[in-house]
Amino acid sequence: MLQIENLNKTFELGGGTFKRALVDLDFVAQEGDFVTIVGSNGAGKSTLLNMVAGVYAADSGTIAIDGTDITSWPEHKRAKFVGRVFQDPMMGTAGSMTIEENLAMAYKRGQRRGLKLGVARNRVKFKALLAELDLGLEKRLKDQVRLLSGGQRQALTxxxxxxxxxxxxxxxxxxxxxDPKTARRIIDLTQSIVDNHGLTVLMVTHNLQQALEVGNRTIMMHDGGIVLDLQGRKREDTSVDSLLEAFSRVKKERFLDDRALLA
Amino acid sequence: MLGIWATPLEQGLAYGILVLGVYLTFRILNYADLTVDGSFPLGAAIAATAITKGIHPAYATMLGFFGGALAGTVTGFLNTKLKISSLLAGILTMTGLYSVNLRIMGGRSNIPLLREATLVTMAQDKIGFEWGAICLFGFIVVIIKLVLDYFLHTEIGLGLRACGDNEKMIKALGVDTDLYKIFGLAVANGLVAMAGSIVAQYQAFADVGMGIGTAVAGLASVILGEAIIRPKTIWTATLSAVLGSILYRFTITFALRAGFAATDLRLVTAVLVIFALALPRIKEMKLVKKIAEAKKTTTSQVVKHKTQPASTLIGSEKHATD
Structure with a gap:
């Protein structure tokens, strides 16, 4: 599904200093994988996601989705394959535009846009979909998104x-x-949407509990590389404590074979 | 019948086309575009030259539109592809256009159209001298407003609006934001130049200096309209732009009658725009003051509250002793 080979990215911080954000990174996600990504600040988690989305160009290496090499594709072209939700609830929606207009734009993700009215015939469909969220948004189709709470905006995104x-x-x-309660709701919503569509997901999180609970695979990143890859039984046997322990060990020793880590 | 208000009404409607263009960049794309000062006389120069060469004024006006669209494309290219800041990109195009405009006008700084048939003289012949220009400009500006309203609700139009609202988000949804911005600037400057073409026909000359201050006048009109209408939808926003344009011309006429010299008007306009742009900041400062005062009063109330139970205590003691 997603194949990343030998991916490198270095940022220039100015003043002659550099930050190697991703170092010779290899990663393969299978169809239907729900991968949670953990790691300390600066480990390269967000960089990895942004590289897949095309925000930054790769220094070297390849990224392929379903066998299509997209390494040189610009961000807007990759939108055809990739759906994204950001940390900032304000980031995923256009605040000055209405709920139905935001949905209409998303409905055309990665497709050719034309001179047909954006919302028009899709209003009924949008209403039905919003009703499933159970946030009362189906009655507010013509409200500007800026009037919504952070949680509502994130659900909409x-x-x-x-x-x-x-x-x-x-x-x-x-x-x-x-807030914790809203976060819980969004996670539940994420889970049900992912299950319904059988999506392949990469999810960055700082919540280790969540990282182990949600999805079927967890990877830990450090200094621009993947230092731990948990799946199946191995993942089920991992507790938050042992993950934390792994965290501190990785920090001390820079690199550890994951087998040794869990022994 | 219209008396002294005929001229500002005519001007307001003609410049309304320009204000719709400025609205498109300033409010939809969130881009303060100074190309306007160059694309407005560009439209006038193209139309005047074309008309004196015997081209039908309707086609001459269309040519003006395309000239402006080209100018907007240049600014958009400078900004999105060469990463020149939005203000500087506009200033560079505007500066270059001064020479281009003089070239188009054959080296003359002024082309009179007094003896030519223009859209305005044609309308005045058909409808009458008093209402001709008003009907013509009103018709054109309403058509453009309606087309813009429709366009901004199409799939492309929604994408364009999102470019100004949340670029990161619409890029993630697959819109080539550079291309959309260039397109938006092209349409906006096309409208500005079209306004230039029409104003040249209205005043019966094109002058290379007629663009100075039009960008700021356009902003002032947009802001004035918004202050009156407080638009929440696209339909009302475009309406407020046109009404703002008319209101702006009325204000100017009023200021002139109040004794301002014509040369003072640029200052009046600039102050108007500064005031409008500073308004949110002023409100914020007032709000901070209010909150500070409210805090003061609530703390003093708390103090009163504390003393109150004591007095009631004394009262109850009295009751007890009674």
Whole structure:
């Protein structure tokens, strides 16, 4: 599904200093994988997601989705394959535009846009979809999105990212800016949308509990590389404590074979 | 019948086309575009030259539109592809256009159209001298407003609006924001130049200096309209732009009658725009003051509250002793 080979990215910080954000990174996600990504600040989690989305160009290496090499594709072209939800609830929607207009834009993700009215015939469909969210938004189609709460906006963004089923869904700490209760709701919503569509997902999170609970695979990043890859039984046997322990060990020793780590 | 208000009404409607263009960049794309000062006389120069060469004034006006669209494309290219800041990109195009405009006008700084048939003289012949220009300009500006209203609700139009609202988001939804911005600037400057073409026909000359201050006058009109209508939808926003344009011309006429010299008007306009742009900041400062005062009063109330139970206590004691 998603194949990343030997990916490198270095940022120039100015004044002759550089930050190697991704170092010779290899990663393969299978169709239907729901991968949670953990790691300390500066580990390269967000960079990885942004590279897949095309925000930054790769220094070297390749990124392919379903066998199509997209390494040189610009961001807006990759939108055809990729749905995204950001950490900042304000980031995923256009505040001055109405709920139905936001949905209409998302409905055309990665497709050719024309001179047909954006909302028009889709209003009924949008209403039905919003009703499923159970936030009362179906009665507020013509309200500007800026009037919504952070949680409502994030729920809407999630819906927009998956309105046209994406091959790959990228969630960049999409619950981090919300209060615990709302975060819980958004995670539940994420789970049900992902299950319904059988999506392939990469989700960055700082919540280790969440990282182990949600999805079927967890990777840990450090210094621009993947230092731990948990799946199946191995993942089920991992607790938050042992993950934390792994965290501190990785920090001390820079690199550890994951087998040794869990022994 | 219209008396002294005929001229500002005619001007307001003619410049309304320009204000719709300014609205498109300033409010929809969130882009303060100074190309306007160059694309407005560009439209006038193209139309005047074309008309004196015997081209039908309707086609001459269309040519003006396309000239302006080209100018907007240049600004958009400078900004999006060469990463020159939006203000500087506009200033550069505007500066270059001064020479271009003089070239188009064959090296003359002024082309009179007094003896030519223009859209305005044609309308006045058909409808009458008093209402001719008003009907013509009103018709054109309403058509453009309606087309713009429709366009901004189409799939492309929604994408364009999102470019000004949340660029990161609409890029993630697959819109080539550079291309959309260039397109938006092209349409906006096309409208500005079209206004230039029409104003040249209205005043019966094109002058290379007629663009100075039009960008700021356009902003002032947009802001004035918004202050009156407080638009919440696209339909009302475009309406407020046109009404703002008329109101602006009325204000100017009023200021002139109040004794301002014509040369003072640029200052009046600039102050108007500064005031309007500063308004949110002023409101914010007032709000901060209010909150500070409210805090003061609530704390003093709390103090009163504390003393109150004591007095009631004394009262109850009295009751007890009674």
């Amino acid at each position: 999630l819906m927009m990212a998956t309105l046209k089923t994406p091959q790959l869904l990228l969630l960049d700490e999409h619950t981090a800016a919300l």
